[in-house]
Each structure stands twice: as C-alpha cells, then as structure tokens.
Amino acid sequence: MDYFAQQLINGLVLGSIYGLIAIGYTMVYGIVGMINFAHGDIFMIGGFIALISFLLLVSFGLTAIPLILLVVLVVAMLVTALYGWTVERIAYRPLRHSFRLAPMLSAIGMSFVLTNYSQVAQGARVKPVPPIITGGYTLHEGAEGFAVQLSNMQIMVVVVTIALLTMFTWLVSRTRLGRDMRACEQDQTMAALLGVDVDRTISMTFVIGAALAAVAGMMYLLYYGQVDFFMGFVAGIKAFTAAVLGGIGSLPGAVLGGLAIGLIETFWSAYFSVEYKDVAAFSILIIVLIFMPTGLLGRPEVEKV
Amino acid sequence: MTAISTETSHISRTSGIPFILKKAFLSACVALVLFSLMIGIRTEAGPDGQLTFWTRFGDLASIVGAVFGGSILIELLRQWIGPSGAEKLVPPAVQKGISLAGSFLGPALLVFTLLVPVIFYNQRYILDLAILVLTYVMLGWGLNVVVGLAGLLDLGYVAFYAVGAYSYALLATNFGWSFWVCLPLAGMLAACWGVMLGFPVLRLRGDYLAIVTLAFGEIIRLVIINWQDLTGGPNGVSGIPRPTLFGIPLDNSDDGLAAKLGIEYSPTHRIVFLFYLILALALLTNWVTIRLRRLPIGRAWEALREDEVACRALGINTTTTKLTAFATGAMFGGFAGAFFATRQGFISPESFTFQESALVLAIVVLGGMGSQLGVALAALTMIGGFELFRGLETYRMLVFGMAMVLIMIWRPRGIIGHRAPTVYLTKSQAISSDLVKEGHG
Numbered sequence: 001m002d003y004f005a006q007q008l009i010n011g012l013v014l015g016s017i018y019g020l021i022a023i024g025y026t027m028v029y030g031i032v033g034m035i036n037f038a039h040g041d042i043f044m045i046g047g048f049i050a051l052i053s054f055l056l057l058v059s060f061g062l063t064a065i066p067l068i069l070l071v072v073l074v075v076a077m078l079v080t081a082l083y084g085w086t087v088e089r090i091a092y093r094p095l096r097h098s099f100r101l102a103p104m105l106s107a108i109g110m111s112f113v114l115t116n117y118s119q120v121a122q123g124a125r126v127k128p129v130p131p132i133i134t135g136g137y138t139l140h141e142g143a144e145g146f147a148v149q150l151s152n153m154q155i156m157v158v159v160v161t162i163a164l165l166t167m168f169t170w171l172v173s174r175t176r177l178g179r180d181m182r183a184c185e186q187d188q189t190m191a192a193l194l195g196v197d198v199d200r201t202i203s204m205t206f207v208i209g210a211a212l213a214a215v216a217g218m219m220y221l222l223y224y225g226q227v228d229f230f231m232g233f234v235a236g237i238k239a240f241t242a243a244v245l246g247g248i249g250s251l252p253g254a255v256l257g258g259l260a261i262g263l264i265e266t267f268w269s270a271y272f273s274v275e276y277k278d279v280a281a282f283s284i285l286i287i288v289l290i291f292m293p294t295g296l297l298g299r300p301e302v303e304k305v
Numbered sequence: 306m307t308a309i310s311t312e313t314s315h316i317s318r319t320s321g322i323p324f325i326l327k328k329a330f331l332s333a334c335v336a337l338v339l340f341s342l343m344i345g346i347r348t349e350a351g352p353d354g355q356l357t358f359w360t361r362f363g364d365l366a367s368i369v370g371a372v373f374g375g376s377i378l379i380e381l382l383r384q385w386i387g388p389s390g391a392e393k394l395v396p397p398a399v400q401k402g403i404s405l406a407g408s409f410l411g412p413a414l415l416v417f418t419l420l421v422p423v424i425f426y427n428q429r430y431i432l433d434l435a436i437l438v439l440t441y442v443m444l445g446w447g448l449n450v451v452v453g454l455a456g457l458l459d460l461g462y463v464a465f466y467a468v469g470a471y472s473y474a475l476l477a478t479n480f481g482w483s484f485w486v487c488l489p490l491a492g493m494l495a496a497c498w499g500v501m502l503g504f505p506v507l508r509l510r511g512d513y514l515a516i517v518t519l520a521f522g523e524i525i526r527l528v529i530i531n532w533q534d535l536t537g538g539p540n541g542v543s544g545i546p547r548p549t550l551f552g553i554p555l556d557n558s559d560d561g562l563a564a565k566l567g568i569e570y571s572p573t574h575r576i577v578f579l580f581y582l583i584l585a586l587a588l589l590t591n592w593v594t595i596r597l598r599r600l601p602i603g604r605a606w607e608a609l610r611e612d613e614v615a616c617r618a619l620g621i622n623t624t625t626t627k628l629t630a631f632a633t634g635a636m637f638g639g640f641a642g643a644f645f646a647t648r649q650g651f652i653s654p655e656s657f658t659f660q661e662s663a664l665v666l667a668i669v670v671l672g673g674m675g676s677q678l679g680v681a682l683a684a685l686t687m688i689g690g691f692e693l694f695r696g697l698e699t700y701r702m703l704v705f706g707m708a709m710v711l712i713m714i715w716r717p718r719g720i721i722g723h724r725a726p727t728v729y730l731t732k733s734q735a736i737s738s739d740l741v742k743e744g745h746g
Contacts, residue, residue, distance in 0.1 A: 052343070123349055128356065
C-alpha cells in the first residue's frame, strides 16, 4: 500500500510535466489542425535556457533560491516563447493554406533543426545540475521500513502546474485573446471577417504553448537534474500521446491525458518492467483509440459531405 | 534562421530602404534574443560533474550579423522577383521544353541507372551510394502505396523495414536458410504486421492515424531493443550471410561465381550484384504499383484518398481497401529490409529509428505523393544531398532539417506536383495537384 502511494505521487508529478507539454500540442492542433512536431524540441530548448540562465545567475553571485527560480522561470518562458514564435513564423505560416501534409513535414524538419542546433550549440553530453530544491516530508512510515516520501520538489512541480493551468484556463475562457482563439478554432474565415487578427492569434497560441513547454522543461531540469539535446523527442511523443489520449483540442483533456500517461508509465515501471514502460504507454494509446477514437474528452468529429 | 520574412506580404512592394532596414533590424533583434543564451554561452560538464561555462560572444555577433544581412538579401530578392513568386522567372517556352524533356526523364534515368555499375565500376564509393539511393527509392515507392495512393498517413513505416531485416537476419543466422527463401518470407511477415497494424487503425483518420503508426513503429523498435534473447538487443545481429546468386556464392572460394566463370575474382562483383539486386527489387515495386493502379483495388485506393465517405457510398469495402494498402506497402518495406540486412551483414535497432520513417515520408511527399518518378528523384536528391554534407558531421542533420523546411515552403506539393489520371476519356492530361483535394484518410 505504501509502495502504491509512493508510485502514485511519482506518477502524478511525471504526469504534470507531460500535461504541461501536452497543452501546447492540443492548443496548436485545435486552432491550426496540425501536429507541431517541433514542440518536444521546444520543451528541450526550454530546459537548456533554464539551465544556462540558472548558471549565469549563480555566477553573478545570487544566492536566494526562490528569487533565482523565479527569474529563471521568467527568462525561460520569455526566450522559449520567442523560439515558438520564430518556428511558427518561419516554418508554418508560409504553409498555412497548403495541403495538410506540408506543415507536418515542415514541422518534422524543424524538429531536426532544433535538436541538432542545440547539439551543435551546447554539445552532445548530458548536462547535470546539482539538486536545487531539497528536503521534503515523510507522509507515512511503513512497517517494513518503507516510507512514503513527498519531496518539496514534487510539491513544487504539482503546484506550479496547477497554478499555470488555472491561469491559462482563465486566459482561454475569460479574456479577449482566449475568445479570439476559440473563434479561430471554430472558423478562421468567419473570425477574420469579424475583426479577429487570425495570424496574430495563431502566433499567440504558439507563444503560449512554448511558454508552457519552457515551464515543463525547467521542471524536468529541476526534477531529474539533467538535460540533454535528445530529450525532446521521447518526451514530445509521450506528451502528444497524452494530448491524443485526452482528446486533442481539449485543454483539460491534455492534462488528464498527461496524468494518465504519467501514472501508467510509473506503475508499469514499478510493478512490471522498466524496459517496457514506453511500450505500455503506447499500447494504452492504441487501445484507447480503438475504442474511443476521439480520446477521453474529445468531441466526435462530424464530417460533412 | 534567416528566413524570418519569407511569408508573402503585400506591404513589401510599396516599401523602400528604411522598411527593409527596419525589418532586418527586427530580425537581428529576434536572433539576438534567440541565440544569446544558446550560442553566447557554452556549458559543459567538468571532470567532477560540476557544470562550467564560457562565453562565445564572437560567434553570437557573427550569427546576428548574418541574420541581419540575410534578411536584407531576402527582402531585396523578394522585391526583385515580385509577389507572384518564382513562376515568372521561367518563360513559357522554356517551361514547355522542360515538360517535354520531363517525359524522357524517366526512361533516361532508368537507362543511366542500368549503366551505373559499368560506368563507375572501379568507384566503390559511388556504387555504395547508388545502392543506398536505390534502397530509399524502393522504400519510397513502398510507402507511396500507403501514403501517396491510399492517402493513409503512416509515420511508422520503418517498423516494416525492421521486421523484414530481422526476419531475414534471424532466419538466416538460426536456421541457415538462403536469402532467396527468406526474401518472400520477410515480405510476407512484414505484410502480416501491416495487417496487424491496419486492423486497429481502421476507424482512425488523419493525425490520429499518424500518431498510432508512429507509436507502432516505436513499439517495434523498443521490443527489438528489449527482447534480448531473440534479437540480441542493442548489440544487434551480426554475421548475416551474404546473398548468393541462386546458390552460387560470390566469394573467392573454388565454387564461387568467379571461379565457375573462369574470371579473376574481385570484391566489386558482389557490390555490382547487390546493385542489380536492389534495382530489380525496386523495379518490381514500381511495376507492381503501376499494375495495381489499373486494377480495381488500385482505383479503390485512390478513391479512398480523395473521399472516404463517397467511397463507402459507392460500395467500396474500405476495410479491405485499407488493409491491402497497408499490407502491400509493408511487404515492399519487408523486402527492402531483407535486402538491407544482407547488404550490411549486421543490423541493430539503431537503423530503425523514427528519423528513418521521417526521411522516407519526406521522400514521398517531396516526390509529389503518388508520382513514381517524383519519388525516385526525391530519393536521389535527399540521399545524394545528405551524402554531400557528410563532411559536416553534426551540422548535417541541421542542414537536412533546414532543407526540409525550405523545400516545403518552396514547393509544398513536391518536385512533381501534378497527377496523371489513371482513367481518362480521350486523352490523358496531367492535373495540377493544387486542384486535387485530399481526403482525411
């Protein structure tokens, strides 16, 4: 039971990170209708930016950990958002009205560019950081000496995820930008006719998605204590799996899917085999899609003839 | 990153030097923010695990400068060409000449390919490269059945390539079966896997299909890595037998081909044999595809690509249509895999990553989705171009990715962007694929 509780905590933390990345996929898919393959790499870039800005701040002599983390978070979000904006501008906007495979291939190309760009710029070796947030609580002392631990790091990941989610749900449901986004999602031509700047709205979608991916990248960096240039691919695929699992286009679905993937992966590693955890996640995806082709919270696709 | 201003805007026509400079300045500012941390600072783990960093402001400055200059250059070029794009650059007479030459291109290319081993007999490097290109031509043609004809987006094609390669490798190393027995078996096994993938995804469309095929490809690769008893895991399978000419080995032994023919042995014989083997396999793929397009099933594939609902309304069984498309495509992938295994003599899961799937898909899309000649040309361009940049090491994938993005922006419909209809009334007329609507397959 203790073991189960511990795995539940670990799974929720991992799921939060996946959920943050998945939101970027699901928002972009909802509006533009394309798989943003480069999003996983945006997450990786976010991790790198966080690492570098952290190093810089420490070398400037800053010692207050909360202040450092806040500055790193803001810097990572801003710079990564600019990456998201640039990628959209270069690789997707010229292909806006092209046939549906063109932006996807362009996105795959962009993903290769970003992966290898950071390999060239920062080297191929794994970049470790020492644990920054330490300490935690022991929730329950088990009989066999097994204790259920909840670290401050885990609390922070979950709290930041929930805070950002609340913020972005508010953004999408209550603000002008959110209304524009929902309008573009339904009908871009009509939205344009009614005075919505479609290009700007789509750009903002990429910017928001990239900013959330940067947060995920920073959480990954803090939680696992390392980044490398190749981490975007697998994380990206899993986050996309999460987005599809939750029903692509749905914000709560993305988080739900992220949590589901995180939990499946953690429990599978804990009770069965670590080697096959990715196989389990992907198999669940296939099984869910067979029985619920639009995911958990997705709307059924209506096709007009 | 210099292509920031590649979108077609109408404002640029009415602008002068201040506008261009302003735009270039903005691009440079964006570049400065983008690259300041990633290029300006270089981090590396020290010997004791401690991270160190040093600055590279020189590199940063030169990159930002390049973005500034490139932005001006692109803007000037665009104003010179005009808003309607590059079509104006080519006069109609030249275009007519090109299209006339285009109709001879296919046969000319085939004749040239047949002659490659004769012309480049002593250049091992070119022969190896030609074999590699032909392997990708074959993979492209195989995937073309699924993506180009049936319109089913498959991001896990490399799984069938892997199944074919491992089928041959394991059958040959464990049971000692010959290549010619294993080749059809590898194709059949891959086709079975194609059907196995096809069944669950029958109801899925578009991007859902894409992600499931991607997941399938990853599952196959992960299973290969982890099932160490059977596949050797990350170490792969080595000592895969070389192919024989129907039982006659192509080596230096007494019963080898050279000895039987009474000519002096040369290792090039095997390379030339492999070349013609993959050429024959690729041409088989091409021939089967062309023939299938004239059969009801091929017509059903193309109808499925254009409109699935109309297909069902006309009484086409979409289940069998999709499954045969997956199975046929997978079978050719399996053949190519078996060939790959016998050529390399060693296979490991590293050869079957998502990158390969993306590469083959890029070949099909760049080739123009459904055009056989286009796929061949795209494979030649991509693999040949990839080889040109071999000296650049890590920059190679960077250049490759950029090329993919730029080609998509330049010609989203691929190199050969028109479709030759399979059925016509009095004369065949190529249709620009801008007019062809893709279904949501």
